[in-house]
Amino acid sequence: MIEITNEFFSGKGAELCRSSLKAERRKKVRHVRNTILMVAGILVMGGLVAGLVAMISMRSGGLTVPRLVGMKYEDAKKKVEALGLFIEIDPMQDSSGNCLKLKVEIQNPKSGAGVEAKELVTVRLAGLHESPEFVRDLEKKSSGANPDQAPPAPAPTVDSAPPPQTSGNGRSVCLDPGHSRHSGNETDPATGLNVGDNGGATGEIQAMWDLALKAKAALEQAGYSVRLTKDSADASVSLRTRADIGNTCAIMVRLHYDNTGFTGVMRPPPNAARCPVSDPSRVTVVDPNVASASDSLARAVAASLGLSVKDDTGGTSRGNTTPPGHPTCLIGSVLSRVPVICIENKVDSVRNNPTGQDQVASQIVAGVNAYFQSN
Structure with missing residues (x-):
């Protein structure tokens, strides 16, 4: 029989106590290690995110x-x-x-x-004009020329007949098909005038665009260089921009019609002027030479079209008025530096009437020819 003494139990208890302490210590070590690993993982992930944000910021310049x-x-x-x-x-x-x-x-x-x-x-x-360099380049590009390349030398001819003479001789004509799809106000910084456009009469925008294309083709066939104030029927162009384009040409012909039956070839009368309603002291007067030459142009074209020569009306532009002591005129006329006329065509001749448009285009060419033959 084995005798178990109290010393045995005391030794075993001490040993168990030490084991428990070791286990508890290992548990704490594992907890601390896991905590450190978790924190380190969070820091690494945060660094990756920060790096990604930094890369995106660097790529976009951060601005x-x-x-x-x-x-x-x-x-x-x-x-x-x-x-x-x-x-x-x-x-x-x-x-x-x-x-x-x-x-x-x-x-x-x-x-x-x-x-x-x-x-x-x-x-x-807003309100800043096109640069002269851009306008000249645009003219060259519209004629198919490279603005940065000198024109080629003419090829020599051998026993060839002289080319047919044309009446245009390269003179430049601006055609201004009336009105814009967008109606609105726009102040011209140079004069204070409202140079915003409007939609015009029913069908006028498309009809005048079609007429402008036909007149352009007819004038170019007659030897003229032609510029349009718009690049499409639906384009919206201010009255200032239209005048600026017209001022790069020898003459400007504006194309319109009026549903009320008003017809004629209008030109600015001498001493005509306009000013903004908000500041009547800012008076802009038609150039005397422009008024005189415009009258000659109007008489030549009106005779060809079978219309009367008439003074400009005040137009439909809002925010503008006529100063005391001056006759009124269209905004496009007062901004013009070249002879300018506004044709108010007969509606039946140009609206939904391709044949009538062809006839009017030919009459415009005849009137322009007559003007240049005497001027």
Whole structure:
């Protein structure tokens, strides 16, 4: 028989106590280790996310283009340059004058776009005219010429008959098909006049566009160089832009009709003037030479069309008035620097009448020929 003493139980108890302490210590070590691993994992994931954000920021330059539309150019310039970006006015516009107070109407890139530092933001300013260089290039491109390439030398001819003579001799004619799809107000900074356009009479936009294309083809066949003030029937073009394009040509012929039955070939009378209602002191008077030459042009074209020569009406432009002591005129006339007429055609001759349009186009060519033969 084995005798178990109290010392045996005491030894075993101590041993169990030590084992429990070791197990508890190992448990705490595992807890601390797991906590450290979890924290480290969180830190690693956070670093990856931060790196990803940094990469996206680096790719986008960390900059966003602000909204500039509606701001004065001077304010837009300060805002853009404060972000470390550059700003320029659309090269197609004439920015030789003071443009600081003009408002931004279009920007590129658009607001909210991501950009890199030192990128360029281009803005187009309301009321700023097209640059002379752009207008000249546009004329060359419209005629199929490369503006950066000298015209080729004419090929020599051998025993060939002389080319047929044309009456145009390369003179430039501007055709202005009336009205725009968009009706609205637009202030011309140079004069304060409202140069916004409107939709005109029913069917007038499309009919006058079709007539302009026919007249353009007929004039070019007669040897003239022709510019249109619009590139499509639906284009919206201000009266200032139309006048600026016309001023690059020798003469300007505006094409319209009136549903009321009013017809005639209008021209600005001498000393005609307009001013803004908001500031009657800003009077713009028709150039005397323009008035005189416009009268000659109107008489030549009216005789060919079988219409009467009439003074300009005041037109339908809002916000403009006629100053005391002056006859009225169309806004397009007062802004013109070349002879200008406005043909109010017979509706039945040009609306939904391709044959009538062909006839009117031929009559316009005959009238233009008659004008240049005597001027």
